[in-house]
Amino acid sequence: MGRLTTHVLDTASGKPAAGLKIELYRLGEPTPLKTIHANADGRADGPILEGAGFAAGQYELRFHAGAYLRGLGTKLPEPAFLDVIPIRFGIADAAAHYHVPLLLSPYGYSTYRGS
Secondary structure (H helix, E strand, C coil): CCCCCCCCECCCEEEECCEEEEEEEECCCCCCCCEECCCCEEEECCCCCCHCCCCCEEEEEEEHHHHHHHCCCCCCCCCCCEEEEEEEEEEECCCCECCCCCEEEEEEEECCCCC
């Protein structure tokens, strides 16, 4: 059965991004399918999307990095260089596992399709 998972690592501190807010959108829909906060390991407590709701299509994860970094006491300019980080991706195979991790710092990020 297909599923979507994520995790977030704060590369500036070398730690998981515990508490970071993450929203999942299906493109073209105005409200999030799901909103979570990363656990102490920087992960969702379970799949963000699975079962009947997991379908082929285009999606966007929004990582609220600015609020997370400010919550740690990181001094950011106003506006912050990175505030909400959107990652758009496609799900072609509804039977597959899609893992979309984020590595972040106040001035950069990277992602990839994980396993």
